[in-house]
Amino acid sequence: MMTDVAEQNGSRAEAGGAGGSVDPRTGTQEPMAAARIAEIRQRIDEIDQALIELWQERAQLSQQVGATRMASGGTRLVLSREQEILERFRSALGADGTQFALLLLRAGRGPL
Known part of the structure; x- marks a missing residue:
């Protein structure tokens, strides 16, 4: 997946053509x-930090x-508690929510 993003960015950079160079950042x-x-990325970084702190707590x-x-x-x-958490995250976020909840549960209790 990361290759796809890099390739897309590379393609867009090349397509930029005359008029200036693409900022790689x-x-x-x-x-x-x-x-x-x-500006948006700064807010994303703030959210990421909050998520890390909440994850740890x-x-x-x-x-x-x-x-x-x-x-x-x-x-x-x-x-039953684990199922309740899995369902809460699945209902709110779909299949990705289930995966996220599994990671949260594992972080708290360790692997099964």
């Missing part, structure tokens, strides 16, 4: 578009739940 030669892309909390449950004689997993 933004993929455009138009200054206003490049500025807008940089969620994993820690999930690990605490599991440790508390097992320390009290409970099971390592509660499958």
Whole structure:
């Protein structure tokens, strides 16, 4: 997939033709578009950082739940809870949501 993106970017750069060179950071030669892309990417980077922090917090909390449950004689997993989480993410995000939820669950409890 990454090759496809690189090839597309390369094709567009070549198609840019006369009038200026394509900025390799933004993929455009138009200054206003490049500025807008940089602005949007800054917000994307902020969201990515928030997602990383939330991911880490969620994993820690999930690990605490599991440790508390097992320390009290409970099971390592509660499958009904995992199904509830999977369904929540699938309903909101479709098939990608299911994959995302599986990764979240794994981060909190470890691999099965």
